[in-house]
Amino acid sequence: MSGPPPAVDIATPHIVFEQVHKRFAGPHGDVQALAALSFSVMRGEVFGIIGRSGAGKSTLLRAINALEAPSGGHVTVDGIDVGALDEDALVALRRRIGMIFQHFNLLAAKTVRENVALPLRVAGWRPAAIHARVQELLALVGLADKADVYPAKLSGGQKQRVGIARALVHHPEVLLCDEATSALDPETTQSILALLREINQKLGLTVVLITHDMAVIRAICDRVLVLDAGQRQELGEVWRVFGDPQAEATRALLRPLQHGLPADLAQALVPALQGRPGRAIYSAGFTGNTHAQGLPLAALAALGPGAELLHGGLDRIRGHAHGRLLLSLPADTAPSGDRLRQILGADHLDLLGHVPAPA
Numbered sequence: 001m002s003g004p005p006p007a008v009d010i011a012t013p014h015i016v017f018e019q020v021h022k023r024f025a026g027p028h029g030d031v032q033a034l035a036a037l038s039f040s041v042m043r044g045e046v047f048g049i050i051g052r053s054g055a056g057k058s059t060l061l062r063a064i065n066a067l068e069a070p071s072g073g074h075v076t077v078d079g080i081d082v083g084a085l086d087e088d089a090l091v092a093l094r095r096r097i098g099m100i101f102q103h104f105n106l107l108a109a110k111t112v113r114e115n116v117a118l119p120l121r122v123a124g125w126r127p128a129a130i131h132a133r134v135q136e137l138l139a140l141v142g143l144a145d146k147a148d149v150y151p152a153k154l155s156g157g158q159k160q161r162v163g164i165a166r167a168l169v170h171h172p173e174v175l176l177c178d179e180a181t182s183a184l185d186p187e188t189t190q191s192i193l194a195l196l197r198e199i200n201q202k203l204g205l206t207v208v209l210i211t212h213d214m215a216v217i218r219a220i221c222d223r224v225l226v227l228d229a230g231q232r233q234e235l236g237e238v239w240r241v242f243g244d245p246q247a248e249a250t251r252a253l254l255r256p257l258q259h260g261l262p263a264d265l266a267q268a269l270v271p272a273l274q275g276r277p278g279r280a281i282y283s284a285g286f287t288g289n290t291h292a293q294g295l296p297l298a299a300l301a302a303l304g305p306g307a308e309l310l311h312g313g314l315d316r317i318r319g320h321a322h323g324r325l326l327l328s329l330p331a332d333t334a335p336s337g338d339r340l341r342q343i344l345g346a347d348h349l350d351l352l353g354h355v356p357a358p359a
């Protein structure tokens, strides 16, 4: 891309929702898709929105570029109330806000080059300028050699790269991603997420994405908003929200990511040993607060030779170690729960139960 990347100022609100409501008339009465929703997306951040199906994610995303008009409240982009714009101003706003979609929305009868060029043609650009801009964008998304190929000959990941190139033609300041990786396999998802991060950092774009895939949020978002029934449940840095979810809706969404108790262990657990020999089973939770870098192995070694690491693992979310470990310790010599938490530097510690020694 030409010129230096724009300065990223993560402390400046870029998109602001103020008491936004949206009601739809349904066959069984009104549906409240968004309810008194207030939050800000900061300039240059990657902002994720999660919530179960019907929570209001698409309605929220579409309110940013005025594809959906709120029933009440205000959405502002760069201080401009998008609800107050006339048709011409709306066209200008939508050029500043690119959007990509789950099913790519490419025109099958047009080549990659023509698909990316289309918004520039509509905007009345000259052919030479269009050619140069399309070349630049295809190079950015890694498709310089596919310019004359039709979409049917592209993989899903390549189609999404075309979608991204097309979304960037007008040098937008915001990129909206509507389930942009939901139709892709995990490996391709990773490559598209890496591209989105690169674009965010190189071009200083604010990225707002909705997804049902918690792993996507964990991989690239700075902050996350959890929606349920159109209401804000919680909002914060991803490592904090995922490490220590406060809302039941968040806990429910995160359950599939957690290392649960393996079935064989769950069956063997008893609440108390009642004088018999056996082992205590603990769950140690790490939310990125205590060990930003990772759990020192010396902390595990300090538990003594009888300690066993049974299950679990640590992930890194935006530079914070986060996860859960299941540990087994001889019940008669195990330190108290508080002491154990201190030794490990765990943010949470739970005694899950005991396993009696074999008779």
Ligand SMILES: Nc1ncnc2c1ncn2[C@@H]1O[C@H](COP(=O)(O)OP(=O)(O)OP(=O)(O)O)[C@@H](O)[C@H]1O
Residues within 6 Å of the ligand: 024, 025, 026, 031, 032, 033, 051, 052, 053, 054, 055, 056, 057, 058, 059, 060, 212
């Ligand atoms: N055009 C519409 N007419 C009537 N009801 C609508 C319309 N669009 C959305 N809704 C309703 O508004 C609520 C929120 O829908 P929305 O599509 O924003 O949720 P979502 O979180 O994006 O769901 P999903 O993950 O399934 O896409 C749902 O109850 C939905 O049925």
